[in-house]
Amino acid sequence: MRAAFLPGGSRVDLRDVEDPRPGPGQVVVAMRASTICGSDLRAIYREHLGEGPEAYQGVVGGHEPAGRVVAVGEGVERIGVGQRVVVYHISGCGQCDECRHGYQISCTSSRRAAYGWQRDGGHADLLLAEERDLLVLPDELTFVDGAVVACGFGTAYEALCRVAVSGRDRVLVTGLGPVGGAVGLLAKALGSPLVVGTDPSPQRRALALELGAVDEAVAGTPEELTALLGDGAEVAVDCSGNGRGQLTALQHTRRWGRAALVGEGGQLSMDVSETLIHRQLTVHGSWVTSVGRMSELLDNLVRWDLHPERLVSDTYPVEEAAQAYRTADAAAGGKVGIVWPDGD
Known part of the structure; x- marks a missing residue:
């Protein structure tokens, strides 16, 4: 599969890598939208800060992913193949007080890993995710809507x-x-x-x-x-x-x-x-949000008929990820996304 990495120095490295396979409790998500966050630009694209939760580990970039589940591992029960999902972009330990309150963003364990920072993120054709990190995307919302919700909204x-x-x-x-x-x-x-x-x-x-x-x-x-x-x-x-x-x-x-x-x-x-x-x-x-609050937001967006996608001014295929980052870094327009055909 194709995957975009961020080696620093305002560069994007597009590579072919092996397709992921799900282990116990894991799913594989075919990416449909992966938007670019200002934190990606500030802390990874321009330079690698390499400290604390912003320590980029040379993984596939992108922490605002949404897509469709194409494979599930052993023990996965809540999420099924074919479902449309948003990925909560922090995979926490599940045991500390922050995780138990749904705020994996603030997980205090050394096992905390952010998609696109310490584990492979959404700038690839396929994403390996933990079932617990997924929220079902309502049919009324687009994949780009879901990607924007994953962090910014x-x-x-x-x-x-x-x-x-x-x-x-x-x-x-x-x-x-x-x-x-x-x-x-x-x-x-x-x-x-x-x-x-x-x-x-x-x-x-x-x-x-x-x-x-x-x-x-x-x-x-x-x-x-x-x-x-x-x-x-x-x-x-x-x-x-x-x-x-x-x-x-x-x-x-x-x-x-x-x-x-x-x-x-x-x-x-x-x-x-x-x-x-x-x-x-x-x-x-206020640092990002909780899984529960994000789920609440998805429901409210449907109720309000509000589409986060309206903030996205430019979209590119993954092959043009370098141009996507250049456009986002120029900070002259709205949000920028990497998108894939839905295939439905």
Whole structure:
């Protein structure tokens, strides 16, 4: 089968490798969509960080996979051949407290392995996965919908659940890449009457408006945000992973408001008393999501008739994975995906 590896230095290495075979409790998934995450670009494509959960081990890339099951191993009962599935992209130990709560993303065991980081991911014709890591993809959603849910949309939904967004809340989103776009779309689905987005890129601001992810999109100066939000939004979510964006989110959350930081990276420096304590803010650090919350999201997307695929601006076959990564790294459009024919 064809598989794309990420050797660093902004390169993609396409190789022919052996087809995987399922062992006990495992399934083989024929890939139909494998989208590219900003973490792939930041921590693997450009350079290998090689530390902690971001230690890339030279495996097949891609941690946002969706496809159809083509083979199952001994003891597999819940998932059958032919089913459409999304892969929760962390395979945890199943025994630590984090795993027992469904948050394999935070698994504390040395056995924790992320698809596309420490075990083969979705940038290949076939993916070997653990049955416990699979969620059934509703028929109403496309494979690309499922791939976007596997990380980006799941991350956005978790953050909004943490801050309990409702129809009472105006929402500020700093960083209008794919995760920021997901936050905006989901905030509206959850009832927010106003979503304001900031991003230094005019192209991304225009795209967020075009997709209906935000009601207003600005560069993010204090004057612009004060004009739109007065003393601040009830809820702010930073998706920039940038210290300046993170500080903007916190400074423009109103008193007694709630904020979530989901963008990876950045160094944040501030007057804690002035920014947080005296303004009585609640701030959440939110890392991806749980299996249960992701399952809930899939059901809600059907109920809301909301398709995450709308955030995808460019798709490529696996043979053009190098171009897919170049397009994603340019950060001028929406989300980028590697796709395969459905074959149905």
